[in-house]
Amino acid sequence: xxxxxxxxxxxxxxxxxxxxxxxxxxxxxxxxxxxxxxxxxxxxxxxxxxxxxxxxxxxxxxxxxxxxxxxxxxxxxxxxxxxxxxxxxxxxxxxxxxxxxxxxxxxxxxxxxxxxxxxxxxxxxxxxxxxxxxxxxxxxxxxxxxxxxxxxxxxxxxxxxxxxxxxxxxxxxxxxxxxxxxxxxxxxxxxxxxxxxxxxxxxxxxxxxxxxxxxxxxxxxxxxxxxxxxxxxxxxxxxxxxxxxxxxxxxxxxxxxxxxxxxxxxxxxxxxxxxxxxxxxxxxxxxxxxxxxxxxxxxxxxxxxxxxxxxxxxxxxxxxxxxxxxxxxxxxxxxxxxxxx
Numbered sequence: 378x379x380x381x382x383x384x385x386x387x388x389x390x391x392x393x394x395x396x397x398x399x400x401x402x403x404x405x406x407x408x409x410x411x412x413x414x415x416x417x418x419x420x421x422x423x424x425x426x427x428x429x430x431x432x433x434x435x436x437x438x439x440x441x442x443x444x445x446x447x448x449x450x451x452x453x454x455x456x457x458x459x460x461x462x463x464x465x466x467x468x469x470x471x472x473x474x475x476x477x478x479x480x481x482x483x484x485x486x487x488x489x490x491x492x493x494x495x496x497x498x499x500x501x502x503x504x505x506x507x508x509x510x511x512x513x514x515x516x517x518x519x520x521x522x523x524x525x526x527x528x529x530x531x532x533x534x535x536x537x538x539x540x541x542x543x544x545x546x547x548x549x550x551x552x553x554x555x556x557x558x559x560x561x562x563x564x565x566x567x568x569x570x571x572x573x574x575x576x577x578x579x580x581x582x583x584x585x586x587x588x589x590x591x592x593x594x595x596x597x598x599x600x601x602x603x604x605x606x607x608x609x610x611x612x613x614x615x616x617x618x619x620x621x622x623x624x625x626x627x628x629x630x631x632x633x634x635x636x637x638x639x640x641x642x643x644x645x646x647x648x649x650x651x652x653x654x655x656x657x658x659x660x661x662x663x664x665x666x667x668x669x670x671x672x673x674x675x676x677x678x679x680x681x682x683x684x685x686x687x688x689x690x691x692x693x694x695x696x697x698x699x700x701x702x703x704x705x706x707x708x709x710x711x712x713x714x715x716x717x718x
Contacts, residue, residue, distance in 0.1 A: 393450075396503055399496065400510050401448035404440065407490040412436040415483045431469060438462045439483055439518060446514035454524035462522060473535065477519055477550040481557055484515035512558060516622065519554070520606060523547055537611040539589060540596025548610035548618050552675045555622055559669045567629030568664040569619040570682045571599065571636065573657070574694040576615040583648045583655060591657055594644050602636055616686075617659075618679075626665045633663040634697050641695060658695035662686035666702040673702060 404411070416432040438461055446452040452459075466476055488511055497503055523535070523543060537544050543551075555566050573591060580588040592615065599617050600609050612618035621629055637659055646655040662685030664678055685698040692698070 393506070396506060397448055397450060397510060400491065400507055401444050403491055403494050403496075404444045404447060404487055407487075408437070408440055408444075411483060411486045411490055412440055414489075415479065415486045418482060431465075435462070435465055435471070436479065436483060438465060439480055440487070442518045442521070443480075443483065443487065443511070443514045446517040447510050452514075452517040452521045454521035456521070459521050473523075473547055474550040474553070476522070477554050480515050480518055481554045484511060484558075485561070487511050487515075508562070512562065516606060519551065523551075537596075539592055540600075540611045540617075542596050542600060542617070543608060543610040545610060545612050545618075548608055548612060548620065549675055551608040552620055552678070555620060556666075556669055556673055556675060556678070558622075559666060560671065560673070563668050564623050565625055565665070565667045567621040567624045567626075567633075567666065568678055568682050569621065569629070569633045569636075570612065570662045570664075570679075570686050571595070571617045571619075571640075571659040572661075572686045572690070573615040573659055574690070575658075579646070579655060579657075583646070583651075583653075587646060587648065587655070591644070591646060594646075595640060595657075595659070598639060598644065599636060602639065603632070626667070629663055629665055630697070630699065633661050637661045637695070637697055660686050660689035660694050661697040662689060662700065663697060664700045664702065669702060678702070 412433055415436050416429065438458060442452060442456075442458055442462065445456070445458070488508060491497070491507055491511065492504075497507060501507075535544060535547055536542070552568070558564070559566055573595065576588055576591065579591060592611075595617060596611060599619065603609055603619055603621070606622060608618075608620040608622075610618045621632070624632075640657060640659050644657040646657055647653075648655055662682040664682040664685065666673070666678070681700050681702075685700045689696045689698040
């Protein structure tokens, strides 16, 4: 655990480093309360054998990492504590969604405790920056945890072996957490779906090895195109998904169309048997969520952006279609499988 940072002068106008120092100090001083409250409200659904002592152990590691990230502004995915968290979670087969859920609950508990601090509370001038530090720190914990798993691609439940991107399970967990965060704090996010055009025809004409090469190249391109804090996954066989936290409409649309253009201009495939150049394009759907309410579900957002991809394909492929989140709508039953044909 970090040593408690020295007390800062609350009357002084704080620079970011000073503010981080005080946030970290308060988190450490209130660590037991944050961990206890988080474990009390977190539903370990389907893991009945998890006892309170183990839950607190898991929560303590998460809070240590949140505090580390809050203090330094970054979190190395190779830090030993990240590996400790993975090992502890694996002891009781804690799933990625459950772990993401616990991190989110701890983020809320940490903000609740910080809001009670006499030096700076929810009504103080620096509170927006304080809340941002905690939210970013919990995101960094999830990102570091997932990156650590990516470094060991043998775990097929977490990492797609062909593209080494996150799998659908990880992406859904990240999306659910981002929806919860957006509902609570009102910040925007965007969801991008890229579906490879005519991949079945490429496989049929040039062999399945050609199709795998296309997916590998697109996976590499998409992973390196977006920011470290964005979530990039192979969502289905020929479909890639990107989650852009805290991203506004104009920026999201620009990014989505640029990655479409990048695939078109740079990823043409050469068939060495026939010496033919094979064009590679993607149809793109981008969903903009300026704000969400309790009616919004991850499955519905994915359904909506999938429909945008379908419109792009019907309109001729290699194009982008947009969709905005509509609030206060009825929510259809959850769909476990969203085919990406």
